[in-house]
Amino acid sequence: MVTIEDIARLAGTSPMTVSRAINTPEKLKPSTLEKINKIIEETGYRPNMFARSLVRGKSKTIGVLTSNLYNQVYADILSAIEKIAYKNGFVVINANVDNYSNAQQALDMLICNQVDGIILLPLEMNMLHMNDYRVALHETDKFLKHFKSVCDRYNLTVVTISQKIEGFPDIAFDFEKECEISINYLIEKGYTDIAMLNSNYPEGLWKAKEDKYRCIMEERGLAKHILVCNGHADITGGRKAMEELLSKHRPRAVYCANDNMAGGAIQAIGRAGLRIPEDIAVMGNDDFYICEYLYPRLTTVSLGATQAGTVAVERLLGIFEGQTYGDTSVTPFLCERESV
Amino acid sequence: MVTIEDIARLAGTSPMTVSRAINTPEKLKPSTLEKINKIIEETGYRPNMFARSLVRGKSKTIGVLTSNLYNQVYADILSAIEKIAYKNGFVVINANVDNYSNAQQALDMLICNQVDGIILLPLEMNMLHMNDYRVALHETDKFLKHFKSVCDRYNLTVVTISQKIEGFPDIAFDFEKECEISINYLIEKGYTDIAMLNSNYPEGLWKAKEDKYRCIMEERGLAKHILVCNGHADITGGRKAMEELLSKHRPRAVYCANDNMAGGAIQAIGRAGLRIPEDIAVMGNDDFYICEYLYPRLTTVSLGATQAGTVAVERLLGIFEGQTYGDTSVTPFLCERESV
DNA sequence: CTGAAAGCGCTTACAG
DNA sequence: CTGAAAGCGCTTACAG
Numbered sequence: 282m283v284t285i286e287d288i289a290r291l292a293g294t295s296p297m298t299v300s301r302a303i304n305t306p307e308k309l310k311p312s313t314l315e316k317i318n319k320i321i322e323e324t325g326y327r328p329n330m331f332a333r334s335l336v337r338g339k340s341k342t343i344g345v346l347t348s349n350l351y352n353q354v355y356a357d358i359l360s361a362i363e364k365i366a367y368k369n370g371f372v373v374i375n376a377n378v379d380n381y382s383n384a385q386q387a388l389d390m391l392i393c394n395q396v397d398g399i400i401l402l403p404l405e406m407n408m409l410h411m412n413d414y415r416v417a418l419h420e421t422d423k424f425l426k427h428f429k430s431v432c433d434r435y436n437l438t439v440v441t442i443s444q445k446i447e448g449f450p451d452i453a454f455d456f457e458k459e460c461e462i463s464i465n466y467l468i469e470k471g472y473t474d475i476a477m478l479n480s481n482y483p484e485g486l487w488k489a490k491e492d493k494y495r496c497i498m499e500e501r502g503l504a505k506h507i508l509v510c511n512g513h514a515d516i517t518g519g520r521k522a523m524e525e526l527l528s529k530h531r532p533r534a535v536y537c538a539n540d541n542m543a544g545g546a547i548q549a550i551g552r553a554g555l556r557i558p559e560d561i562a563v564m565g566n567d568d569f570y571i572c573e574y575l576y577p578r579l580t581t582v583s584l585g586a587t588q589a590g591t592v593a594v595e596r597l598l599g600i601f602e603g604q605t606y607g608d609t610s611v612t613p614f615l616c617e618r619e620s621v
Numbered sequence: 622m623v624t625i626e627d628i629a630r631l632a633g634t635s636p637m638t639v640s641r642a643i644n645t646p647e648k649l650k651p652s653t654l655e656k657i658n659k660i661i662e663e664t665g666y667r668p669n670m671f672a673r674s675l676v677r678g679k680s681k682t683i684g685v686l687t688s689n690l691y692n693q694v695y696a697d698i699l700s701a702i703e704k705i706a707y708k709n710g711f712v713v714i715n716a717n718v719d720n721y722s723n724a725q726q727a728l729d730m731l732i733c734n735q736v737d738g739i740i741l742l743p744l745e746m747n748m749l750h751m752n753d754y755r756v757a758l759h760e761t762d763k764f765l766k767h768f769k770s771v772c773d774r775y776n777l778t779v780v781t782i783s784q785k786i787e788g789f790p791d792i793a794f795d796f797e798k799e800c801e802i803s804i805n806y807l808i809e810k811g812y813t814d815i816a817m818l819n820s821n822y823p824e825g826l827w828k829a830k831e832d833k834y835r836c837i838m839e840e841r842g843l844a845k846h847i848l849v850c851n852g853h854a855d856i857t858g859g860r861k862a863m864e865e866l867l868s869k870h871r872p873r874a875v876y877c878a879n880d881n882m883a884g885g886a887i888q889a890i891g892r893a894g895l896r897i898p899e900d901i902a903v904m905g906n907d908d909f910y911i912c913e914y915l916y917p918r919l920t921t922v923s924l925g926a927t928q929a930g931t932v933a934v935e936r937l938l939g940i941f942e943g944q945t946y947g948d949t950s951v952t953p954f955l956c957e958r959e960s961v
Numbered sequence: 962c963t964g965a966a967a968g969c970g971c972t973t974a975c976a977g
Numbered sequence: 978c979t980g981a982a983a984g985c986g987c988t989t990a991c992a993g
Binding site for chain 1: 622665667668669670671672674675678680696700703704707712713714715716717726727729730732733734735774775856881884887888891910911913914915916
């Protein structure tokens with residue numbers, strides 16, 4: 282391995298001068314700089330980040346606690362984070378978090394690797410695969426407490442996304458706004474008999490969406506059309522909920538709390554021999570990858586995941602520079618396709 | 622920050638003894654070990670990986686050159702890599718690679734971060750979004766040459782996945798086998814009039830699949846049913862190719878070279894007022910995430926991406942232990958759903 | 962514009 | 978079973 286000393290010897294200078302050539306080239310006499318650069322080029326020398334980080338006390342590394350890469354929202358956020366981080370010379374270490382002990386370990390790993398800061402992705406969502414939401418929520422809560430105490434103890438810089446923790450700036454998603462955009466769009470398109478498919482988990486974002494749906498329908502004088510069916514917030518749950526809905530009443534439009542449920546709804550509607558959107562319009566939420574693949578292509582509202590990832594990194598870097606931030610939120614936007 | 626010296630002072634021992642407590646606890650008198658562990662616990666001490674890596678000359682870090690996280694195959698491979706790596710105490714740095722200069726930079730970053738080894742994911746695939754395959758291929762080739770020379774120069778340990786480079790062990794996907802399983806399954810199910818939807822890029826895996834299709838059809842005495850339509854290997858391309866196919870002939874089954882094309886085919890078939898699989902059976906390839914979301918759920922053949930990621934890490938770790946490997950390949954397997 | 966010295970936090974290699 | 982010394986490759990802080 283080529284070191285800074287090797288370069289110094291070959292260039293007939295001190296290691297310090299080589300260090301300057303790399304970090305503050307403007308402080309060097311052009312001729313020495315040129316000589317050193319030539320030797321760096323020839324030898325293929327690359328500075329050892331461990332040595333640098335050790336002495337600087339900073340790693341130029343961001344840790345991301347994430348979970349299910351298959352969740353489109355996570356993938357979107359993560360892609361944005363990596364893009365902005367690399368652009369700013371930071372390395373991203375992505376740590377997977379499936380359950381409590383797993384998460385503790387991942388956090389520990391990030392600490393050992395001296396990350397400069399951590400971005401915490403929403404943990405609630407990653408527990409969706411568990412059948413008992415209370416257990417999932419309890420695991421999440423336990424970890425969040427642990428996370429908070431560990432971050433305080435090690436003085437870690439943290440930005441959270443859609444996962445408010447006292448003391449850390451959060452970048453929230455605006456689930457209510459998603460609902461608002463969706464229902465208003467349907468009404469604007471002339472629909473009045475609008476039903477809703479929602480998660481059977483009666484709290485948090487799901488409750489907020491359902492409340493908002495009821496509220497808008499009432500405000501618009503459509504109270505008599507209010508009808509909600511619930512199921513797991515996945516494709517099978519969506520299909521079952523839609524089947525239940527159709528057994529009660531055939532609405533002109535369904536607002537689905539997320540795209541997975543909408544995917545299931547599309548299946549159930551197709552199996553019932555009905556057309557989309559001619560017989561029933563389907564409105565999704567979140568803009569998962571699958572929207573383009575559903576038939577018809579799903580009209581939905583994007584959560585703004587890419588924006589959230591981008592802002593998260595920008596704020597983290599801002600904090601490193603001494604800035605402070607309060608909470609903020611990211612704005613959802615309509616994605617028109619073919620299902621409405 | 623708590624250091625090993627702090628612990629030593631508090632425990633009344635030398636730093637060396639603390640180091641042993643962490644790395645080779647069995648070599649310590651139980652009473653000293655216990656005393657040290659207690660203090661580590663109290664202080665929340667965590668070893669600094671930079672210092673450790675610097676002196677050990679190893680980082681316990683694996684670099685992964687990947688690209689499009691949205692490609693299900695990549696996400697599968699990456700998830701598997703991270704899982705196995707973490708299990709073995711390795712950290713994964715994922716570097717994004719979109720184009721040539723981007724890729725050079727990413728590789729450089731991995732070198733500066735002293736990765737112990739690199740896993741290279743298939744690069745050909747990530748260029749699919751480019752309209753001109755020759756340009757994409759040329760970019761890929763340029764980078765591969767660069768990659769090879771850099772790895773040789775820095776003596777990097779490399780395992781590639783479906784991207785053969787002389788001197789590095791490769792884990793190949795078996796695209797021909799995918800085709801074989803697909804066509805044989807269709808024939809076994811009683812289909813004889815089987816058409817194919819393929820990429821319009823006439824080389825590599827696409828050519829191999831098409832050749833195999835033709836070959837099996839002939840062997841089985843179904844030569845007269847051979848019919849191939851081509852398009853971009855994405856959903857729109859699949860839809861257009863299927864439309865073209867239907868304008869020529871209405872087969873009883875379509876074998877699609879990948880799931881995206883199958884997704885497009887499903888759209889075209891639905892728009893033509895035909896049912897799946899009653900009128901036309903649709904067979905995908907690769908087992909993308911979307912298979913579960915298509916309607917009907919897509920029957921396909923999995924490429925074996927998870928297995929590939931797992932084997933890649935295992936082999937990399939094996940090489941660190943002094944093992945050597947030749948090339949290998951991963952076995953595709955049937956995923957029966959509803960479209961056949 | 963350049964350099965000598967000290968030190969970041971750990972481990973290796975040796976000694977006892 | 979434990980410790981003193983040296984060094985990994987770099988940068989900081991000072992000196993000139």
